[in-house]
Amino acid sequence: MSGVAGNLGVMSAIRALADQLARRSDDDLRRLLSVRPDLILPAVPDFSALAARASTRVSLQRALDNATRPHLQVLEAVAILTDDDGLPVSRPRLLAALGATVAADADRIVEDLVGKALVVESEDGILPVGALTDALGPYPAGLGRSFRTLARSIPRYGPALITAVPLVAPAARTEALTSAAAAGLVDAVAADADAWDRVLAEAPDGVQGLLDRLRETPVGTTATGSDGGASPAVRWLLDRGLLAPLDALHVELPRGVGMALRGHAVFPTLALEPPVVVERTTRAALRDNAAFGAIAETLRLMTTLLGIVAAVPVATLRSGGVGVREVRRVREALQSSDAEAVWLLELAASVGLLALDPDDSRWKAARLQVWESLDRDAQWLLLVEGWLALDRAPALIGSRLPDGSAVNALAAEASRPDAPTVRRRLLQAAVHLTGPDAAPEALPVLADRSVVDLASWYQPRLQRRFARLLPGMLLEAAALGLTGGGSLTDAGRLVAGDQLEDAARHVREALPDPVAHVVLQADLTAVAPGYLQPEVARGLLRMSTPEGQGPATTYRFSADSVRSALDAGEDAASILAFLSTHSATEVPQALTYLVEDTASRYGRLRVGRAGSYVRTDDDAVTAAVLADPRASVLGVVQVAPTVLVSPASPQELTALLRDLGFTPAPDTPAGEGARTMSVRETGDAGTAARLPPDQLRSQPTTWAVAEEEITAQLAVLRSARTGPSDRQIGSDGPLLGLETLRAAIRSHSSIRLGTADSEGNHVRQILVPLSVSGGRLRVFDPDKQVERVVSVHRVMDVEILEGSPADG
Amino acid sequence: MVDGPLIVQSDKTILLEVDHEQATEARHAIAAFAELERAPEHVHSYRLTPLGLWNARAAGLDAERVLDTLLKYSRFPVPHALLIDIEDTMSRYGRLRLEKDPQHGLVLRTTDYPVLEEVLHAKKIQPLLGPRIDGETVVVHSSQRGQLKQLLLKLGWPAEDFAGYVDGTPHPIALDEDGWTLRPYQQLAVENFWSGGSGVVVLPCGAGKTLVGAAAMATSQTTTLILVTNTVSARQWKDELLKRTSLTEEEIGEYSGAVKEVRPVTIATYQVLTTKRGGLYPHLELLDANDWGLIVYDEVHLLPAPIFKMTADLQARRRLGLTATLVREDGREGEVFSLIGPKRYDAPWKDIEAQGYIAPADCVEVRVDLPRDERVAYAMAEDGDKYRLCATSDTKSDVVEKLVASHRGEQLLVIGQYIDQLDDLAARLDAPVIKGETTVKERQRLFDAFRAGEIHVLVVSKVANFSIDLPEASVAVQVSGSFGSRQEEAQRLGRLLRPKADGRAARFYTVVARDTLDQDFAAKRQRFLAEQGYAYRILDAASIGETGPSD
Incomplete structure (x- = not known):
């Protein structure tokens, strides 16, 4: 594919970017690579490869996902202003398209975007990098396509524009008007404030309302009037070419009209300030009460859950995931809600406390003893780490799929690879909303809506995901005590700042020490006044039945429960010794009697196994x-x-x-x-116990590179400095080809396309490229007057034929 | 975190550590809104229920105070969901108010328009209401006051009743405090009741509920209808009123199966009121026979269902409920709340015991081994006969004899279910027996003799369960019961809890046949009694003779 770039009228944007990157200081490059680490994962050999990677759709999408609202707004404006002709846009023109924005703000953001290699600036102006316009999607800035593009792609619209010209621009000359020229005339009217006001002054009722509705989303359905046709307002707009009919029901608002509605700008102003809305506040005491209560409860439920699963593993459905019936069983044993049971199952699986046994497809409590051996703050830390890394959205479980079935727990449908990112953003938004020094008497409560709004300011492209996932994640954060009473806790703030160990220390100080003693009573109960040491709890569970939900557990003794302890090999003396060791009070006579009486009459019937x-x-x-x-x-x-x-x-x-x-x-x-008569087997907890707790840890996978890697990469880049001016094109070759194709599509030029046919022969044809996406190139063959689709991987070289605008 | 005496559980129970230094303080604070469920020796448990919270609202406590109390005394964080739930539940009380409007009569008024809308759209409520006056007010048919309150409670929007009461026919009644005075808690109970209008006073057995009734009558100074469980109880009320108030024999009427007198103060049994003849309640007119100013319900927890229906029509009259427990075996606590009224006073049993007004009790279960032939007979018996077989075993009689012998000189009751067994025991112990067929006159004579100390041992059947007064019985031996009912247990123990002259602990023996249904019932009894805070021990019958039971 040599010689491609040489055929380009303007210097390739990728090459320009590579040149610019090579000229940057090390510090600038470091900054770039730390915000776009995927550029050097894996490492690149030279600057052109770096520029090529920076121009790929995937990398750009990732960068766009991390762009804040004002950054995205400027990018969208650049994309729109360079869309028609592919020519760079100057700073003054860009500023004009940003409405009331102050030049300094816009400049700052442009510098930033240049720094992030999202746009390239030259003396001629600013150009978006590579596939940026594609990555922004079909309607950047929520504006429709331009009059010209619409006229070209909608057959009926071109002629409609020609007939519309006398209505919107009475002064214009209308002889021998092409649709492209008509589009230009109507566009000029929309762009001129006075002319636009004159047109709208004659508009019938309903037009303004209709336009307002299309202001942010350019495509809408037409409200049909009583006669089955379009309403008068729609009719009026269609007649003037101010709406483009997509089909019988849908219309698109042309870009010119959309901008006119925004004060003849792409955006009336930049949303420079993040939206911080606090509707309610709470007290620190209430917040901490709720948070530490939630932590204790979650840890207790997790221990109970693991016990339940250790006794009877959780079966999976053939279609994957855990069915409603199994969830109900777990829920009933936990005495919690469905949502809580599901969330605990997911969380336990995420940190490896539950493991799917491939032999019988059942989830088993693999590491109950490891879990129990951990201190409570370590347990908490484990869960928080698991939560941060959990690439699933438990809150979606139970929601309906398009086919009407529900999403099952631990099934693939609830998988959301971006969930860790969304959680990070949640925590950052929470920190931002809370502010650095809120008064303990008036701590902001994080409402779903304001968190979603703020998160969407930081990452506007993820707005829909935030709206869908964040409310559920806020509940999860509350269950882990990262928020309490809706307000960010100190632990939550530390977790948000990645100071996990500090957060765990904070939790350790707040959680009361485990108690080692129970209170024995004559109603044959033992009350543990708080979180009981695991070994004492285990001992009690052997000889009694637990009751109650909350920080304290009541253990009830009965003849049956004592007998099960005897089954497990205890005798009256050992039971009573255990009780008196761990009782804060004297063992009641009634309990002693129960134990001795039951033991003395134990074994009158004996059951064994024989072949x-x-x-x-x-x-x-x-x-x-x-x-x-x-x-x-x-x-x-x-x-x-x-x-x-x-x-x-x-x-x-x-x-x-x-x-x-x-x-x-x-x-x-x-x-x-x-x-x-078989004795239930007790599982393989013994092997699990030998695993160190560290093996349970899960680290969130983030796109991040260490400082050393960047340094190493820079050294490689600098040594290959000859790069950009050299004709050597490595792996970035195809990208240059694609870029050529895009340029040809934009300028409607013919190309000479070399492809490999099915026999592997090199075939060259003169074609007009129409679009390229998804690995497929749509071309028009002027000789045969047909459209064809060519697979991009068969393309061998591309050459633009000069002076061949193929407008039509 | 404060080291408080309370542990608030997410299952809506509250545990109170009794030995904690702040325990008394905390108990008083939470008693206003939580029901004591179990009171064993070290950790008491309370339950939060909507009714309890509404009771608190009725007593003027707001949600913030309740939350503050929980947060203040709780050792661990209080589940946040519970706090929200409490706030939500309590805010539901009083959004609807029943009021007397000078122009329209009885009206339902709200401060919260959507609530009224919700209520108006309930199918069952529509027919009880008249025309709507404005957005917040609707007329109520005055005859439907009770039913409306009942239905509103079921909907979860309990109405506060400010519609007031009819005055009733005035009748002078005064307490005759000669040689005795009203105890402070009784005084407080009456005051709370009177300022609240209507409602229930909860006092443990033996704490003098009758006197609370009498004092309420003396405050009301009107004609009064007293509803009691049975005839014996009616007599006892009458005696007590004659002794403690200015009322004379002529002013007090008895309305029971035998006598039908309607006097300024009339004592009627539930049974006669609920007698049905030809689909009608012939004695219902008693309720309208007089312009009663006060209606007293004794033992509210036993109130039969038809009485609720009748009470629904009595909402314009002041109502006082007396009981030892709000827990009903049939779960109709809501009806007590909406028809008789919220709890106005509740004295923790322990407090009253500590003040020396009721005797402490020591419960002892004595297990006997059935001889081999009886065990075989038991094993082969039909299910229906099993309990009778094990409960009436002869071996029990020997144990009872030993026990009676060891308590010679003390006032002692032997209580049982089966007449044959009781007759046999009476013969062995040479003691008189009181059973269903014993005439009221003969009963009174025997009771008087027992009271006077002329008889030391009395054998009684279940007729003795309700409202007989045996002040000096200090030991009871139970040989058989009706399947371990909690009611029965409380009543029997109540017989013993009347304070003793010398402040001794009452002793309550239960003789149980080992490895039988009898023992299963005993387990329930044990749990109940231990949860009530009574000391409970288990002995083998064989050890009775050796060590002596009184240690």
Whole structure:
């Protein structure tokens, strides 16, 4: 594809950018690379490669996603002003398009955009970088297409404009008018304040209202009148070419009209100030109460959840995710709401406390003991880190998909790779809204709306995502104590500032120490007056049933619960010893009695497991069987005078008895009992316990590069300094080709396009490119008078044919 | 974080650590809006309910005070959702007010227009209302005052009733404080009730509820209708009124199955009022027989459902409810709240015990082993007969004999369910027996003799459960009961809690057959009694003779 750039009338924007980048100081480059780290991930060999990468749609989109509202406004204005002819826009023209904006503000932002390599400035003016206009989307600044573009792309609109000229510009000469010229005339009227006012002065009722509605979004549906046709207002606008009909129902407001409505500017003014709206305030005491309450509750629920899942793993649906029924089971055991259960499941899975067992597709509590061994502030920190890195939006679970089904917990549908970014933004917006020194008596409450508005000022391109995700995330932040009573907490502020360890220390100081003692009472309960040390809690759980929701847990003793402790190998003495060790008060007589009474009568019935048994009334037979050495191989034991059991199968036992010369008959009844009596297996917590807590940590993946990497990269770039003037084009070649194509599309020039056909032959054709997107190039073949689509990967070279404007 | 005595749970319970130095203070503060649910020895638990919060509002407490109290005494952060819930619930009370309008009569008025709209659109409420006067006011048919209040409560918008009361026929009544005075808490209860208009006073068994009634009558100075649970209780009320007030025999009428007298002060039983003949309540006119100025409901927690219906029509009269507990086994606390009125006074049992007005109690469960043949018989019995079999075991009689012997000289009751068993015990102990067929006259004679100390041991059936007064019974032995009802337990224990002359603790034995239904019921009883704060011990029958029970 050599020689492409040489054919360009103006110097390639990418090449210009590469030149400029090469001339920048190291500090400027460092700044650029720290705000757009994806430019050197992976590293680039030279400045042209760097410029090429900076011009790619993906990188630009990422940069745009991080542009604040005023930055985006200026970019959109630049894109609009350079859209028609592809020529650079001068600063005065740009400023004029920004309405009441002060020049200094606009200049500052332009400098910033140049610094971020989003626009290139030369003596001629400012040009957007590479695919920026594409990346901005079809309606930059919320304005429609220009009269000219519309006239060209909507067949009926061109002629309509010609007939409209006498109505909007009576003085204009109308002979031999082309649609392009008509578009120019109407555009001139819209751009001239006096002429525009004269046109609007004659407008019937409803026109102004209609225009106001289209002010921010250029495409609308036409309100049909009573006769089924368009309403008089729409009719009036269509007649004058001030609305372009897209189809029977939709119209588009041409850019010129849209700008006229904004005071003949792209934006009436720049939104320089972030919107900080505080509707309510709360007190610090209430905030901290709510936050620390929420932290304690979340940690308690998480421990309970892991216990529940450890006992019975959570099954997944065949279609993926956890079904409503399983969620309900968890919810009921937690005594919480569906949303809370789902959120805890998601959070637990995100930090690896729950793991999907690939063998049986069930979520299992992999690291319950590790979790329990952590201090509460470490538990909290773990959850906060997991939350920050969680690339899912639990709040979306339960919402409806387009096909009518609901999003399931832990299913792919709730995955949102940008969720960590949105959370970061949430915290930053919260810090901003709260301000540096709010009075403890009047702390701002973070309303959904004001957080979304502020976040959208910082990242206007993510507005829809913010509106959808932020309210749910605010609830999540509240559950983690990052906000309390709706207001940002100190811990939340520290987390927002990435001081996670400090935040954890803050939480540790605020959470009360775990208690080691319970209060035993005669109503056969033990009350833990606060968060109980995990080992004591575990001991109590073995011999009693927990009750109650909140910071304190009540453990109720009953004969059943004591029996289950006895099943687990305890005896009366050990139970009572445990109780008296961990009781702040004397063990009540009634409880001692219960334990001793239950233990003394424990084991009157015994259940065991056996593979086979022998019943006989003949003592001689039992003696003979037991005396035979082969019996001990089969593990035969006597459990009662007339019963022998063995773990071996009945067949093996029968064979043995036959060998001994007996004639055993198969015994049918009651054999099943033993098989169904199985002791539940206790899981593999032992292996999990050996994993260090660090393995649970999850780090948010962010686009960030270390200072050293930037330095290393700079060294590479500087050493390859010969780059830009050299004809060597590396991986950025295709980009230059694409840029040529875009230039040709913009100037409606013909090109000579070299492609590889299906046999691999190099074929050259003269074509008119129409558009390029999604890896496909749409071209018009003037010879055959047809449109075709060419795959971009087949394009080998592009050459613009000079002086061939193919307007039409 | 303050180290307070309260732990507020997210399940809307509040735990109070009794041994904490601020416990008393905190208990008084939360008693106004939370119901005491369990009171075992170390940690009491209270419950927050909408009714409790509305009771607090009725007593003039606002949400902010409630929240401040919780935050002040709580050891841990209070769940934020709970705080919001409290605020929300409390703000619902009093948005609607029933008032007397000089022009339109009874009206429902609101300060919050949408609430009235919501209420007006409720299907069941529409027919109770008359024309709408303006955006905030609507006329109420005066006969529907009670039903409206009931339905509004169900909707979650309890109305505050400012419509006042009819004066009733004046009748002079005075307390006859000769050798006794009203206790301070009784005084306070009456004052709270009177300033609140209507409502319920909650006092533990033995704390002198009858006197609160009498004092309310003396304040009202009008004709009074007293509704009680049964005839014995009616007699007792009458005796008490004769003794404690200026009322004479001629002024007090009894309206029961046997006698139908309507006098300035009339004591009627629930049973006679709710007797139905041919689909009608023939004795309903009693309620209109006199222009009553005050209606007293004894044992509100036992109020039968038809009485609620009748009470709905009595909203213009002052109503006083007396009870030991607001907890109803049928869950109709809401009706008590809307029809009789909010709780006006509640004295924690422990406080009154501490002041020495009621006796402390010591509950002992004695477990007996059934002999082998009885165990086999029990195991083979039909489900319906099982309880009777285990409850009436002969081995129990031996234990009862031993217990009675060890308490020789003390006033002792043996309580049971089955007449055969009681007759047998009476014969063994050589003690008189009171059962259903015993005439009222004979009962009174035996009670008097027991009171006088001429008889030391009395064997009684469940007829003794309600409102008999046995001041000097200090020991009770229960051999069988009606399946562990909480009501019954409270009543039986109440018999013992009347203060003793020498301040001794009452002893309450329950004899239980091991490994039977009897023991299951005993477990419930144990939980209930322990939750009420009574000391509870379990002994094996075998150890009775050896160590002696009185240690």
